Amino acid sequence: MIKFSLTGIFLLLSISLLFTTCKKEEGKGGLSTIKGKVYAYDLDRLGTKVDSGYMADVKVYISYGNHTWVDDDTRTGIDGSFAFEWLNKGNYKVWIISECDTCHLNQRADIRNVSIKDKKETITVTDFTYYY
Numbered sequence: 001m002i003k004f005s006l007t008g009i010f011l012l013l014s015i016s017l018l019f020t021t022c023k024k025e026e027g028k029g030g031l032s033t034i035k036g037k038v039y040a041y042d043l044d045r046l047g048t049k050v051d052s053g054y055m056a057d058v059k060v061y062i063s064y065g066n067h068t069w070v071d072d073d074t075r076t077g078i079d080g081s082f083a084f085e086w087l088n089k090g091n092y093k094v095w096i097i098s099e100c101d102t103c104h105l106n107q108r109a110d111i112r113n114v115s116i117k118d119k120k121e122t123i124t125v126t127d128f129t130y131y132y
Contacts, residue, residue, distance in 0.1 A: 026064035026090030027071065032116045034062070034094055035083035036125040038076050042132055047101075054080025058130055063093040089116050098130040 024030065040055035058076045062084050063069065076082045084094070092114045100108035112125045 024088045024090075026088055026092060028086050028088070030086060030088035030116075031120045032087045032089065032118070033083055033085045033122045034087060034092060034114050034116070034125065035081065035122065036060075036094070036112075037080040037127050038082070038096060038130050039080065039127045040098075040130040040132060055130055055132075056080065058082075058096055058128075060084075060128070061095050061097075065091055087116060089119065089121075091115050094125060096128045096130055099132055 038055050038058045038060065040052060040058070041049055042051040044050050054076075056076055056078045058080070059073055060076065060082045061070045061073045064071045072084065074082050074084065084092075093111060094114055095109050095111040097107050097109050100106055108131065110128045110130070112128070114123055114125060116123060
């Protein structure tokens with residue numbers, strides 16, 4: 001016959017609750033990915049399109065959950081693509097900032113709200129639009 005002390009039972013219950021109530025927050029540490037591309041337009045002083053195509057070296061930002069700051073950033077590759085890997089389930093905000101002569105502070109943000117629902121999900125966002 002096995003005897004359990006009250007302290008031992010309390011310890012086992014505490015440990016089991018600890019492992020069953022842990023919820024990972026948004027951010028790194030998971031197996032999901034958010035990826036996409038940045039399409040750029042070269043505009044002249046009158047706002048007429050001079051050239052366009054997928055653009056390299058554009059900075060892309062991400063915020064985790066309801067954060068109001070930048071949690072991470074990356075730059076686009078030669079084909080305009082980017083990826084944020086190793087993310088947990090949750091809500092994210094991904095964006096770029098480009099020039100805009102008629103906007104406040106001469107900047108325009110293109111933002112995507114993304115929700116990862118599965119452990120190993122890959123989400124491809126629609127192309128961002130970058131102006132220069």
